[in-house]
Amino acid sequence: MIPVIGRLQRQRDVTVLLHSRSLVNKSVVGILKTHRFARQIAGEELSVTETMPFLQALTTLDLGPSQIDIGMLAETYKSDDRGLGVAEFTARPVEGATGERKIERAAPRDVVLYGFGRIGRLLARLLIEKAGSGNGLRLRAVVVRKTAGQDLVKRASLLRRDSVHGQFQGTIIVDEENDTLIANGNAIRFIYSDDPATVDYTAYGINDAILVDNTGRWRDRAGLSQHLRPGVAKVVLTAPGKGDVPNIVHGVNHETIKPDERIISCASCTTNAIVPPLKAMADEFGVESGHVETVHSFTNDQNLLDNYHKSDRRGRSAPLNMVLTETGAASAVAKALPDLGAKISGSSIRVPVPDVSIAILNLRLSRGTSREEVLTHLREVSLTSPLRRQIDFTTSADAVSSDFVGSRHASIVDAGATKVDGDNAILYLWYDNEFGYSCQVVRVVQHVSGVEYPTFPAPLG
Template sequence: MVQELAANNSEAVLESWIERETMAEAMIPLIGRLYRENNVILSVHGRSLINQSAVSLLKAHRFARHVDGVLLRPEETLPMLLALTALRLGPASINLATLNLKYAQEGVGQSREEFLRVELAEIVDRQGQDLRRGKDVVLYGFGRIGRLLARILIEHAGGGQGLRLRAIVVRNGGESDLTKRASLLRRDSVHGPFNGTITVDEERNIIQANGTAIQVIYSDDPSAIDYTAFNIHDALIVDNTGRWRDEEGLSQHLQSKGASRVLLTAPGKGALKNVVHGINHDTIKDEDKIITAASCTTNAITPVLKALNDKYGIVHGHVETVHSFTNDQNLTDNFHKGDRRGRSAALNMVLTETGAAKAVAKALPELAGKLSGNSIRVPTPNVSMAILNLTLENGTTKEEINTYLRDMSLNSGLRKQIDFIDSPEVVSSDFIGSRRAGIVDGLATISNDKHLVLYVWYDNEFGYSCQVVRVMEEMAGVHPRQFPAVEESPVLLPA
């Protein structure tokens, strides 16, 4: 009898899985159609649903319970997708999980289509009315960040009304250079294989990736390139090399024909505007020709620090980063102009400096002079951690601070920057591919009234690259509307 019940249960579990998998398979063409025909980007709390397998869609559904506390069921989202396809939507970024939850809470007595017509009124019947102009993008440099930016831009290509990756500029590495560049885009030891197909046109020096033709331009002079010769105009040049970090050096790009603006993927020097998306991206003006996207660490900690300062006030603090090694360190002991960085990155923890604590003040002036910082480079290839040791103006508890930051990650203008997790089993590699700037580890939080210690994980490569793309979209004016809408500034909980 027990064996019979077990067998029946096993069959029921399998039948349930097959049913959910069948529904997920039915979602794939609907998601693709909304993306190609309407420029609608669907996600589940930051996890893109574009070009995903049925199993990946079910994993995204499963993930939603960690955020909302309730299951996201395919039998609910499939009808939601069918209703969305009937509305002739204009371009938008839609969080399917949040939209579905809002319908469950507020759509009582309404059909899904009736609810969506009200909720998405600004984009209903706007198909083909995308007023955004596509922006040509050139990646100057094609290293770790450059290749990840390329992956994200290709993923977001849509119908071409957003950011259009047109070219990369690199030094000629000699024989087989083009093939090797394409191979590095195709295969990545940390982030895995490229999701799609890549071919090489050696005659025209073009890498073709999922329908995106990327012109490879060989040059060592940022001021002497004629981009218009490749039909590239009014281009946003994204400098990933780090060779020039001040206005004088970066302005060389603007001397090239066809270039109009520059974004540096590193902290800038002097009076250059350092932008952390979610914090001060609204300060970008049309007349700002050169912008910097700050550092990965600054992007990871500034949103969390703002949230804390807004509610509790920060008197002073220290930021210690445990950071994966980077290209500027040596694999084996050898001469390096920087202190300690000549020692083997693969064999040592290396104490070094970080400018992230001071750089926070460029995006968040109210914290000027309140933070110190240091960094320990460790033998991991990616994912880092920032430890925020803070003295607050107003006391709190671990439970209160975690509840507050979890809410910020879900229901505020910082929800694309701050993530929250409270699993007792996560380690650094679990955060590879995170699209958030920083992830608060709630179980590690230490609170003693006005003394707070927070642990913030961050994918210092991919999470940072997502922040860079958000800044690019702001500079180009092509950022899609977000639904359901949230406040642009954090929604503070009662003290």
Template sequence: MTVNDDSFTNWKNREEIAESMIPLIGKLHRERDVTVLLHSRSLVNKSVISILKTHRFARQIAGEELSVTETLPFLEALTALDLGPSQIDIGMLAATYRADDRGLSIAEFTAEAVAGATGTEKIERRAPRDVVLYGFGRIGRLVARLLIEKAGSGNGLRLRAIVVRRGGEADIVKRASLLRRDSIHGQFQGTITVDEASSTIVANGNEIKVIYANDPSEVDYTAYGIGNAILIDNTGRWRDREGLSQHLRPGIDKVVLTAPGKGDVPNIVHGVNHDTIKPDAQILSCASCTTNAIVPPLKAMNDEYGVLRGHVETVHSFTNDQNLLDNYHKADRRGRSAPLNMVITETGAASAVAKALPELTAPITGSSIRVPVPDVSIAILSLRLGRETTREEVLDYLREVSLTSPLKRQIDFTTTPDAVSSDFIGSRNASIVDAGATKVDGDNAILYLWYDNEYGYSCQVVRVVQHVSGVEYPTYPAPAV
């Protein structure tokens, strides 16, 4: 047998093991509300190849690929436990077990590591929380995909309705088609059917009522059996408390805005200040995609080095707010053709930092250039630090933050030498540190942060909604603080 034959046989064996993991992961998710992760990446509803690729990501941690033969025993140990709703990272279980010298069996170690999710310590499965989407544009449809994907056992968030203005004949059919197919993010993973008579879209078994209204005052959500719901306004039409309060209609308990909030509306960046949300808060904002991209790395750098001042330059993909061809626009420059030009514009991300990260007192300035790509942007964060350091130290620190810290769902890290923007389409992190582009000179650091301004931001929105709804379940093993 040749070396190549050995490699192929090894690959087929790993495929077989990954295939055996799928029903175990699915059963834990459906029956116990347990989401199985591998170094913060969900393995729920993933294919054999996707599971193997996610294991390969572990090279960033130990310098070598994590094998499914190593993680399968931990997954099998989890199925034998009386688990409650939780997120369990089998990659971290494997890594911490490798470093443990007490001689425990995998079953014993696993039971100890996830003790908070078992027996009398486990939390009870919660009743599903209704969610309503007000608007169904780029962010609305991606949030819908994520909510449907995360419906799992049906005990988490449940998308009940979408509110839109009627666009004309066959409106619901066209909206369902836009949910089914996306030029950037690809096909919807599942099945979608439409019942025009009842104005309902059924996506992977989730019945979603399409409600036509021109104004929030026209809708009584209780008439559709919706109650205590969280409404996600992704129109951006209203951004202050007075305007967003119009959504607090019968059946709606809380309103979450997918744009920067104005006035006293709190701007929330999950992972940074989501724990400041008061239980009785009814109106909040998820800030902007760029704010979500820069605030977690800013917090990480400020915690470790101190930040004396900074400037962020965002090179941002074009959006629907711009014109395809030159035409009148109320804003300067945005009337010029988006696919044909780089367009200098403003960003409120820098000023929004103070709301999300008040402990950072350093002045942060910002500007933005829109460029002819449809998705994925990059924020160039130039910082004056409180102490001198080296490029190697900064990269080691940010790599560790991305893997083991409470910010690991927000910050990702790449060492790929040929990385370009399209590589990050579909990233679920708020931003990705590009190690190869990072520059450090004494107390000056420049970070290049990629971010999928559509999908990564939508993931952040859903995390905030999960938190305020009470279905953001604890993660085991607990990340280092």
């Protein structure tokens, strides 16, 4: 399977998925573990001997750039009663990616990262990982403030080794003379600047770029407009936007982005975690009101030890305390789901773990239901709906936060913790507030860049 998946990706820009999980660059063990996820569907694993024929069938088709889910093909084939062979069956659901219907390979789109903190470095890893994979994004530059002594060497070290997310997969070469890191063959120029309004990106050969501001320093249109310099076409913010800046949660409202909109916010990690399952619940059961309580890992915004902080409580030591604080996620729901109508309140507790958080979503529904009905619905949403890249689902009885480090989903429904009593439902939603959120940001960047390739078979719903 591995060489076939590799050839499809390199030669045709086809990313092979299995229930929304990419199989590109997966090891043997990785592919087998991904197949085990199919136990969520019918209580039994999906065998590689079942999916391999569909993979072979794809190689016989005139495919264009796309993402194709062989897990969905295999599962729908089981329930098909037309008596078709695998090759004949496969051709129909992926016909939108073949022949005259296939799209052309997108030209690479330049991306600039403004800031290189926790989210910035994870975005860099994702963009480097995806280089040449058909998503059409090319990380060209990172803008940072100059620090004293071996700045580039130290930033390379932070990219290479991460205490939470592990080693960078590949090689990083430091070219101090040219202020450049070469990561897996990709040259990334470091531009030193204290003021976004002074940078001319065209001087570095960068044109029509998407700039991702991951500093959070500016959150309104006036501040973010400073980034609209020569060479930059659009600005994407990795924090909740203020004023009229659109707050986008990919999978929920990304299609509302106007083509001429130049400034976009990806909202917060918590907003991305709660909005997709909230939409899934509202679509099926209706939602009258709700409250979200987030138990959130500590962040660099807090102090390591007690010290002055402009915010209440956040000045107290992050690794030694549970810290009550506010969250803007509840109020951001209205921007992402303007038709919801339900009032959602929220609060947050920061706790002494470095990554992965959990949102407890307490909902009053429009109708009574049962725990089994809610879990069946959310399981199906995670597997076959347009939200399947946003919502994951786990039935593990002993799941804990560290199990979800590196999750690429916006949130993971904990089936075992779910509580339902008539019209009241309480969902426990795990989320990697660093990596899962960064994946959502990359999806938004792909969309606004016009290089988000279609997925086949089309999701249900």
